[in-house]
Amino acid sequence: MIKFLDLRKVNARFDTLFLEAFNAFQDSGHYILGKNVSAFETNFASYCGTKYAIGVGNGLDAISLIFKSYISLGKLQIGDEVLVPANTYIASILGVIQAGLKPVLVEPHIDSYNISTSAVESEITSKTKAILAVHLYGQLADMISLQQISKQHNLLLIEDAAQAHGAMLEDGRRAGNLADAAAFSFYPSKNLGALGDGGAVTTNDSALADTIKKLRNYGTTSKYVNQFPGVNSRLDEIQALFLNIKLKQLDRDNDVRRKIANRYLSNVKNNKIILPLCPDMNAHVFHLFVVRVAQREEFIAYAKQHRIETLIHYPIPPHKQEALQDFNSLTLPVTEQIHNTVVSLPISPVMTDQDVEYLIKVLNNY
Numbered sequence: 001m002i003k004f005l006d007l008r009k010v011n012a013r014f015d016t017l018f019l020e021a022f023n024a025f026q027d028s029g030h031y032i033l034g035k036n037v038s039a040f041e042t043n044f045a046s047y048c049g050t051k052y053a054i055g056v057g058n059g060l061d062a063i064s065l066i067f068k069s070y071i072s073l074g075k076l077q078i079g080d081e082v083l084v085p086a087n088t089y090i091a092s093i094l095g096v097i098q099a100g101l102k103p104v105l106v107e108p109h110i111d112s113y114n115i116s117t118s119a120v121e122s123e124i125t126s127k128t129k130a131i132l133a134v135h136l137y138g139q140l141a142d143m144i145s146l147q148q149i150s151k152q153h154n155l156l157l158i159e160d161a162a163q164a165h166g167a168m169l170e171d172g173r174r175a176g177n178l179a180d181a182a183a184f185s186f187y188p189s190k191n192l193g194a195l196g197d198g199g200a201v202t203t204n205d206s207a208l209a210d211t212i213k214k215l216r217n218y219g220t221t222s223k224y225v226n227q228f229p230g231v232n233s234r235l236d237e238i239q240a241l242f243l244n245i246k247l248k249q250l251d252r253d254n255d256v257r258r259k260i261a262n263r264y265l266s267n268v269k270n271n272k273i274i275l276p277l278c279p280d281m282n283a284h285v286f287h288l289f290v291v292r293v294a295q296r297e298e299f300i301a302y303a304k305q306h307r308i309e310t311l312i313h314y315p316i317p318p319h320k321q322e323a324l325q326d327f328n329s330l331t332l333p334v335t336e337q338i339h340n341t342v343v344s345l346p347i348s349p350v351m352t353d354q355d356v357e358y359l360i361k362v363l364n365n366y
Contacts (some may be wrong), residue, residue, distance in 0.1 A: 002346050002355050004309040007188055009350045011195065017245045018195075022238070031237050033217070040240040041200070043247055044184075047166075048176030050202040052209035055235025056216050059162040059185025062199040063095025063132070065233065066158055066181045069211040070130075071099065072228055075156065080129040085115035085141075086335040088134045090318045092160045095183070096132065104128070105319055105327060107334045111277040113290065113342075114141040116334075120149060130156035135164035135175055137313070138191065138257075138287035139278065143169065143178040156180050162199075163287040165192040166254045170280065176202040186243055191257070191287050192250050194239040253349035257286040260347050260356055264289060267360045272299075274341075288313055292341040299343060299366065306362045311344045 011018075025036065037055050045053035056062050070076040078100040084093055086105035096103040107119045113136045120131060131150055133141040143159075150157040159182035161167075164175040176182040186198035201212050211228075214220060219230030258281050265275055274292040278284050290313060293299040303310050317339040319327040346359065 001307045002309060002351075002359060004311050004344070004346050005189055005348050006350060007193075010193075010348060013249075013350075014242075014245055018242060021241050021245060025238060025241050033234055034237045036237045036240040036244065037235050040235070040244045040247070043244060044200060045202060047247060047250075048174050048182075048202045050177045050182075051204045052202065052206070053176075054201045054209055054212045054216065055240060056199045056201060056212070057233035057235065058197040059160075059183055059187065059199040060091045060095050060098075061216070061231070061233040062162075062183035062185070062201050063092065063158075063160060064098040065212050065215050065231075066183060066201055066208070067096060067099030067101055067130075068215060069208050070156060071101075072211050072215070073207055076101065076129055081125070081127040082130045082132055083115075083120055083123055083128060084132045085134050085136065086319060086330075086332045087113065087317060087338050088136060088160070089162075089314060090321060090323065091162070091185075092132060092134050093318050093324065095160075101130075102127075103132075105330060105332065105335075107332055108136075108338065110334050110337065112139060112142075113137060113276070113338060114139060115146075117142050117145040117149065120146070124149075124153055124155075128153070128155060130158060132158045132160055133179065134160040134162075135167060137276070137284075137290050138163045138167060139276075139284040140164060140167045140169065140175060140178070147178070150179075159183065161202075162187075163190065164285055165190065166250055167285045168282050170282070177204070180205060181208055186239065191254060191285055192243065192246060194236075195242050196236065196239050198235050198239040198243065199233075200235065254285045256349040257347055258284070260351060261286045261289055263356055264345070264347075264360065264363075268363045270364050270366055272366060273363060286347055288344045289347040290342050290344050292338070293343055294341060296341055296343055302366055303362065308359060308362060309346065312342060313344050314339060314342075 157179040161175040162185035181203040186194040215230040219228030
């Protein structure tokens with residue numbers, strides 16, 4: 001069986017380093033917001049090319065804390081509208097809602113799966129105050145166009161970079177440094193994954209960074225002194241320890257993912273399988289390799305029969321979820337087409353050449 005993602009195999013490469021670092025952590029006696037979190041914040045900010053990185057509990061909290069901080073700073077108000085891609089994972093939308101803002105769902109490009117810039121422009125009204133650009137599946141949204149649009153209309157531009165650690169523009173700027181602020185997730189399956197939950201916000205805005213640091217820790221300015229009604233969303237010290245170790249391997253792992261993706265793109269020749277469009281390999285870190293198949297259930301059964309595990313990201317579009325009943329009446333044909341046909345194939349830095357070759361053969365015989 002070719003697993004969709006063998007997390008034990010991914011993390012086994014770091015076992016010795018993990019154990020050594022854990023023993024030092026245990027001996028330190030400092031288990032919350034200690035030197036490991038500080039070190040990771042410094043290292044991750046440097047990696048992304050930003051002045052600041054603030055470790056938080058998870059990717060959803062990273063999104064909501066960005067927006068809550070802008071409200072605290074007076075740059076947003078409760079009820080303001082935020083443009084969000086309609087085909088994103090629900091966490092992107094929940095982060096907006098939990099901050100007291102109103103998400104407006106925008107159709108994506110059918111080929112890239114990222115938010116359509118022409119659709120963004122058509123959805124902007126006087127109530128629009130921000131754009132949340134999601135780098136879905138690991139590929140950067142059209143950030144140059146979105147930067148121009150946000151500047152023209154005086155909108156905040158936020159990245160949901162939960163799946164795009166290390167993706168970069170042609171000028172070398174990475175995800176996390178392409179907007180006013182960015183939200184990251186370190187869920188275990190991510191390209192940079194912890195051994196539990198974790199997240200971060202990156203930004204070059206000192207006021208925003210300072211506010212998020214306070215909000216993540218009960219709104220605290222100093223011990224037992226609280227400026228804001230904050231939350232408890234701190235990156236765990238132990239997860240920061242693991243992430244610091246794995247960050248050094250991230251670029252190499254992304255390169256392996258790109259090589260596998262390039263083999264799929266070059267060698268899968270089957271008109272029943274629609275491959276992803278990827279004009280710039282550096283702008284994609286292939287957190288997921290997503291194809292579209294008209295007869296999806298048949299294809300999944302075929303793959304399973306040949307000992308290949310696949311997943312669907314995501315089977316139900318957000319506007320059809322019971323949790324988002326206010327959006328259930330929307331008709332979003334591009335989004336619905338994507339959610340009805342996408343299938344994610346195995347791709348990871350620990351796949352063997354034989355795994356990839358076998359998978360290509362099976363796909364071509366479908």
